[in-house]
Amino acid sequence: MANKIDEVQVRRVARLSRLDLTEAEVEEFTDQLSAILDYVEKMNELDTEGIEPLAHCLPISNVFRDDCIVESLGTEKTLANAPQRDGEFFKVPKILDEGSGA
Amino acid sequence: MEQLSAKELRDGIAAGRISSLEATRAVFERIRRFEPTIGAYLSTCQDMALERAADVDGRIASGKTVGPLAGVPVAVKDNMCTTFGATTCASKILANFHAPYNATAVERLLAADAVIVGKANMDEFAMGSSTENSGLKQTVNPWDTTRVPGGSSGGSAAAVAARLCFAALGSDTGGSIRQPASFCGVVGLKPTYGRVSRYGLVAYGSSLDQIGPLARTVEDAALMMNIIAGHDPADSTSVDEATAPVCDYLQKLDEPIKPFRIGVVPQFAAGADEQVQKALSEAMEIYKKLGAEITEVEMRHLDYAIAAYYVIATAEASSNLARYDGVHYGHRTANPNDYVEVYSKSRAEAFGQEVKRRIMLGTYALSSGYYDAYYLKALKVRNLIRSDFSAAFEKCDCIMMPVAPTTAFKIGEKVNDPLQMYLSDIYTIAANLAGVPGISIPCGSDDRDLPIGLQIMTPTFAEDKLLRIARMYEKETDWHKKEPRLAND
Numbered sequence: 001m002a003n004k005i006d007e008v009q010v011r012r013v014a015r016l017s018r019l020d021l022t023e024a025e026v027e028e029f030t031d032q033l034s035a036i037l038d039y040v041e042k043m044n045e046l047d048t049e050g051i052e053p054l055a056h057c058l059p060i061s062n063v064f065r066d067d068c069i070v071e072s073l074g075t076e077k078t079l080a081n082a083p084q085r086d087g088e089f090f091k092v093p094k095i096l097d098e099g100s101g102a
Numbered sequence: 103m104e105q106l107s108a109k110e111l112r113d114g115i116a117a118g119r120i121s122s123l124e125a126t127r128a129v130f131e132r133i134r135r136f137e138p139t140i141g142a143y144l145s146t147c148q149d150m151a152l153e154r155a156a157d158v159d160g161r162i163a164s165g166k167t168v169g170p171l172a173g174v175p176v177a178v179k180d181n182m183c184t185t186f187g188a189t190t191c192a193s194k195i196l197a198n199f200h201a202p203y204n205a206t207a208v209e210r211l212l213a214a215d216a217v218i219v220g221k222a223n224m225d226e227f228a229m230g231s232s233t234e235n236s237g238l239k240q241t242v243n244p245w246d247t248t249r250v251p252g253g254s255s256g257g258s259a260a261a262v263a264a265r266l267c268f269a270a271l272g273s274d275t276g277g278s279i280r281q282p283a284s285f286c287g288v289v290g291l292k293p294t295y296g297r298v299s300r301y302g303l304v305a306y307g308s309s310l311d312q313i314g315p316l317a318r319t320v321e322d323a324a325l326m327m328n329i330i331a332g333h334d335p336a337d338s339t340s341v342d343e344a345t346a347p348v349c350d351y352l353q354k355l356d357e358p359i360k361p362f363r364i365g366v367v368p369q370f371a372a373g374a375d376e377q378v379q380k381a382l383s384e385a386m387e388i389y390k391k392l393g394a395e396i397t398e399v400e401m402r403h404l405d406y407a408i409a410a411y412y413v414i415a416t417a418e419a420s421s422n423l424a425r426y427d428g429v430h431y432g433h434r435t436a437n438p439n440d441y442v443e444v445y446s447k448s449r450a451e452a453f454g455q456e457v458k459r460r461i462m463l464g465t466y467a468l469s470s471g472y473y474d475a476y477y478l479k480a481l482k483v484r485n486l487i488r489s490d491f492s493a494a495f496e497k498c499d500c501i502m503m504p505v506a507p508t509t510a511f512k513i514g515e516k517v518n519d520p521l522q523m524y525l526s527d528i529y530t531i532a533a534n535l536a537g538v539p540g541i542s543i544p545c546g547s548d549d550r551d552l553p554i555g556l557q558i559m560t561p562t563f564a565e566d567k568l569l570r571i572a573r574m575y576e577k578e579t580d581w582h583k584k585e586p587r588l589a590n591d
Contacts, residue, residue, distance in 0.1 A: 009466075010462070013462050013465050013466045013469065014462065015446075016465050016469060017420065017449075017458075017461050017465045018424075018427075018442070018445040018446045018449055019446060019449050019450050019453070019458055019461065019462070020443070020446040020449075020450040021450065021458070025455075025458070029458075029459060029462055032459060032520055033459070033466065035521050036412065036463060036520065036521055036524070037463075037466075037476075039408075039409060039521055039524075040409045040412060040413055040476065041409075042405075042406060042409045043406055043409045043410060043413075043480065043483050044479070046403070046406060046483060046486065048479060048482035048483065048486070051482040051485050052482070052485055053478055053481030053482050053484075053485065054481050054482070054485035054488060055309060055481055056295070056309040056339070056537075057295050057296075057309075057488060057535075057536060057562070058296050058339060058341065058537070059341070059345055059346075059562075060339075060341065060345060063338035065335065073203070077202040078202070080202060081198075081199055081200060081202075081430070081431035081432070082429075082430060082431065083428060083429070083431070083432070083433070083434035084434065090429055092429055092441055092444060093438055093440060093441045093444060094440075094441070095441045
């Protein structure tokens with residue numbers, strides 16, 4: 001039987017997931033995800049016409065609180081686990097190309 | 103002393119008969135002897151534990167009041183944030199993460215004067231059924247060290263079973279408390295979704311995750327629930343008192359429920375191994391003697407629970423785990439060429455295979471063109487499964503079925519076949535999809551002397567009833583008293 005998902009799709013999903021997969025992983029995931037999707041399609045045996053989707057089981061919906069200021073973590077605690085920092089900032093590689101303005 | 107239940111130990115300490123410091127030292131002595139074999143902990147905090155134990159002893163000696171878990175050594179699964187030690191989720195991506203706050207459940211344990219001894223191993227980000235997906239350590243089953251402890255709360259279950267703590271917290275998204283409890287011969291309770299705050303629990307599948315206790319007895323599970331259950335303003339999905347009041351789960355624990363009806367689903371349960379089925383029917387006989395009536399209920403959508411679960415849980419996971427970006431905390435790749443590689447290489451380097459697989463599956467299910475066919479369909483199937491429970495509970499007080507189709511399997515047996523691993527969750531997943539509470543209690547052993555668990559489920563927020571039903575069985579049998587024989591013992 002043809003695979004449910006091919007390597008092109010696996011690469012596309014990996015890009016959406018921000019995961020740099022190795023060639024071996026692409027191959028492995030193509031087979032494994034196909035097998036899992038095959039199984040999951042068992043759901044199609046059920047007629048769900050008119051059934052509401054159920055995202056969660058809580059007997060509550062929106063929860064509001066008073067809009068008042070409470071203490072937050074603070075800069076030092078927030079930055080304490082940063083892989084790289086620059087003073088009070090998270091440090092990352094340059095995001096904008098030269099001359100792209102902003 | 104190590105033979106005592108958490109409640110017995112608590113009572114002894116509170117009465118001044120037992121010293122918490124001695125109990126805590128005894129636990130660390132066992133950890134020194136057995137932990138190298140069992141591998142239940144990712145980290146321990148001996149200095150803090152001994153200090154807290156001495157403090158509890160001191161307060162009791164001077165007649166001060168102490169909390170309901172005063173001086174009792176407990177373990178916490180490593181996906182709950184703690185300001186002490188690391189919080190790793192057994193992932194290389196969080197190997198050096200030090201949380202800036204305590205999870206509410208941890209905060210409540212501390213407020214109850216519990217002595218936390220360490221953080222328990224688990225499948226990476228709670229994704230797995232054997233703890234083999236831990237990126238940091240292997241945990242083995244105390245009953246047979248060539249076998250898995252179950253998962254994902256395998257460290258918590260193994261620690262309780264091997265007496266490396268008196269009780270533990272785990273988390274359950276698709277069976278991650280109940281299945282390892284079953285494999286390790288201890289009690290494991292997944293409360294109703296919303297009963298226990300998830301604040302500070304590292305998110306996997308947010309509409310399914312729930313914290314609960316692993317313990318030696320049903321009574322200990324009730325004691326733990328008294329401490330962790332209840333509304334938390336920091337978690338808007340924790341249910342408030344007006345919607346579902348918390349009760350004292352110990353108060354009526356020893357009062358049997360009479361008369362009551364047990365619902366069973368024979369066709370579904372028939373998928374389990376013969377020895378598991380035999381243990382279950384023996385448990386039913388005990389309940390019959392206690393006055394229960396057994397009635398068959400139809401739950402025809404249960405067969406679709408695994409399919410719906412692995413779409414919903416992975417979809418939620420793919421979104422939740424987007425936060426591991428190599429920017430704010432966690433692993434960052436050494437030499438990224440651009441900012442996209444900060445994300446994609448950091449994640450590729452530090453996530454394990456199962457985590458990658460689930461992120462991929464979830465991303466696919468949510469992606470344009472597939473959303474309706476997979477994600478939306480799964481949510482509709484979830485509704486059908488919940489309706490099955492509502493209809494069944496019209497006819498019975500609780501539902502009983504196996505926890506897992508088999509007893510603990512061999513290490514390595516299923517690691518290369520993710521789908522086979524997923525299928526082992528068949529009996530536990532439905533409770534998470536429907537939000538109902540479920541408990542696993544020891545109810546037998548197979549011919550290798552491996553523990554078998556009985557699963558009991560009740561309607562939402564009926565943990566008091568669930569615990570009382572479980573307690574009725576516990577008082578009639580000795581399965582919960584069986585202990586694994588550890589090497590060097």
